[in-house]
Amino acid sequence: MHPLGEHRGRTGHEEPEELGERNAEVGDHRREDGAAVIGVHASALTRSPAACQAAPALNHSSRFGRRSRGSIVADVERHAHRHGGYERLAWLTVAFTVLVILFGAWVRITGSGAGCGQHWPTCHGEIIPRTDSMQTVIEFTHRLTSGVDGLLALALPILAWRLFPRGHATRRFAVISFALLIVEALLGAGLVVFELVEHDASWARLIVMPVHLTNTLLLLGAMVLTAWTSGGHPPPRWRGPAGRIALVGLVTTMVVSQLGAITALGDTVFPVLDAGLGARLADVHRDSSHLLERVRLVHPVIATAAALYLFYLPALLDRVGASAVGPWGTAVSVTVGVQLIAGLVNILLSAPGWMQLVHLALADGLWIALLLLAARATQPESTARPSAAA
Template structure:
């Protein structure tokens, strides 16, 4: 079974590997980094779809499905479970959703291994001269994707325990951020002014605030608290509703239960939702201010513009989940928007710290030339 699963992951990975190989890009390594990032973003989106469709236990064992490498071979077991509980966690559709998510994850693992091998070979071949092929970061990515795989296994074996699922989500987004940083290292960047360089620390603060908000959003999702407040801007008709913070933010407990094993009270779900909603305004205000500052610098302007667009879309999708009673497509988009915001803030942090510093007339000429010759970036 393990060999069959490895083959499935390799077959999925062959598609982006082939597209990279036949592309016209001279720097295949840079191309592969960005292709891997794109597939990781897709994996995060599909992971959100898996979670939001309650498919996390579509195959209740790991890494296969009832001991098989695909749901076709496990059809008898899946059908029996679905017949016994038609609306339960195991159905044919949910099994396929869960296994496709695992195949995508394995493909990302294959791509990261490929990046690590290429980096080591180029680093040794260049006799440790080519800085862009330093293998330490790709090797760290490999170790990190192994850790992510372990939490993926625990997500299933520990029956969707909220803290495990939330950490699994955060690790996936951290992997995306690391790939974005590696991609930024491969690109050429438009020089930034002293004003842009001064945004290095504010950009780091903005990214940390977003990480806190993503963690809160993950806690909402893994506890199924998205509709705990179904009105806006009030919650249950009041600014500060009845809430149970103690049970809501007890981290080590089973899904839907308190630490004592009792059913989780509704005020606990309200507390989870309300904190995420309230902190969102802090993040929106700060990121909008940060993007406004970035617009004033030629090297950061494009990233700042995209930040404003995505933060606006994120607000719209967040409100739509409440007003439209949590439609699946919009909920998935909201998860994807958070990942895209993180990616943009990683790029802003990199550019503010490591992009060339513009100085005087010569720098203005270099800015124009860089804008003509640089590969499209965000």
Template sequence: MFILQLSLIGICIALIPLAWVWLRSGADRFGKLVWVTTILTFDLVLFGSFTRLTDSGLGCPDWPGCYGAASPFIAHQAIQAAQAALPSGPVTMAKAWIEMMHRYLALALGVLIIAQVVVAWCKRKTLPVSPWWPVALLILICVQGAFGAWTVTLKLQPIIVTIHLLLGLTLLGALARLALSCMPVVVPEPAASRWQPAVWIGLALLVVQIALGGWVSANYAVLACTDFPTCHGAWLPPMDFAQGFQLWRALGQTKAGDFITQDALVAIHWTHRNFAWVVSVWLLGLGLRLRQFKALLTLANGLLALVALQCLTGLANILLQWPLLMALVHNGGAALLLLLLIMLNYRIAISRQSVRHTAAKV
């Protein structure tokens, strides 16, 4: 019964953006639907970060409901009993609502993607994209939902939490790519096409850095080094990389079941911090180079600004002891960087296709 209630909640939330899209004038309702879904996905990624940063991931220790109910309001007795039994534990009424709001938004996102599938196949002869795109997105969000369930049932196992984050950003990026395909684009100068490999490398470096950041967050290693630019007063502090990057283990434990050491947490933090220099230098150089193209100037400036923002918020997280707002901005900045690089890659790919088309005519 509560599964039906959860579904109705997701549908009701999804009806708000669906109604907005339907009431908009113009023929390109599918493109508007994809953009609205992309925005909701970005919001969901941020809310997922908020859920993790507020330690609300186990606010409802079962899945998909909360103590077998569709909302914390219905399950309030079980929540209060759990909180009374373990006041410092992960279950409180506030955390339960945060966790369930995250699930409600995920359900609404699933409804919007199902709507995309229906519209895409009904209008497949007139759409500029393949109807299989939304189908692939639907499969992806189902996989993402499975990892969301395992995040809870496996008690925030770091590798599951990290994969859950990466899948969420993959969904965000795929939706953004689909949205770009549904709208006209300004074609950059032909010379911009030679920078596509550099953009791809930048995107790959960013994905690695996001994965490292997810691993830091999943292992609560943000404050493993609280000084800068050194760590515990040393450029190369004692570190245990083997234990720190042991993937399949419980939160806070080694594979053998012992408590994870401080040296392992330092290794996790140190790797993310120092790889950030590699990513920043590459993206800053790329942004400066791409500013020469008028059609890419806004995106290039955005790239420079976001890299600067990420460096500042990353440093602030260390020096200010991981404030919630700064951590959220840092997470959101990473997602925006991903979107921006996808947009750059798409525009440069259009430029390369234009060059090839011109060469073929000659």
């Protein structure tokens, strides 16, 4: 056979094997690249749990062949950045809401609830009042800060609808937050329109005040859970021993807070002129004392009993095998102890305005810590352990 023919024959016989080896090498390289991309993708999602929820499409390895490693990592980081921004906004809204709550208490303490008359949402019939009255300035400023809080609360569901998939807990809690804020505004408007302000001691105000505070706690709780779930954490689960124990703690705290709202109203309408526990006992035993004066001793007694349960709450959760109780359990126990001391000081000083604000701020902090403890203690072990390790 001609040498050229032999060469062609060998080439025709050996080329398929060489081509197969070359294709196998290319396939190996592609698999290595895909594995590297998956590793980078998983690492990025570990740093940001929210990104994993936001970009489920990135988890399909079939797309790696059509997309570069850089584009996939960029998508993951972009989702993580957007969700991180939402989480920061949600926590900012929580902090601002606490300030608005404290400002509302200052309105009551200073007797500025009628600072804008019976007009709402205007102030003395004007959009921007022109007055030298400090009570008007305080009430109008409180309305302005409440309006800013309303805009923040409105942004939460709007952005949640754009950033989170259907059925996500963040969507649900964001909508609940905005709805409760509307109820909060209507309750505040009712206090003004029906003149349940300043030194009014009617039964209507006695009923509305604890209702108002209950809505405030629910609003704050919904905002906290909006921020919590937007960070990739599951919401609290109330079924099971841990959920029931945590729920009892939350309900107990709410009842004590309602009594505290009535007591604070009594301190505003019927202030104790003499400092100390003796002066309060004397007011309680007067035949002419009002119900708001008599309830002053009920709140400390029930608050002390509730504090014993709340202080022991982390140990109860740990006993039933709740996950990751540690840091938030410590926060609850410490806050309860500080709150008891603040309550005692408040009584001994006859409830000065600044001390009432400190007492209320600690109550809000305890409520937030309890919610986060419940959320952490009732989540599945698979999600609790990485967080606890971090």
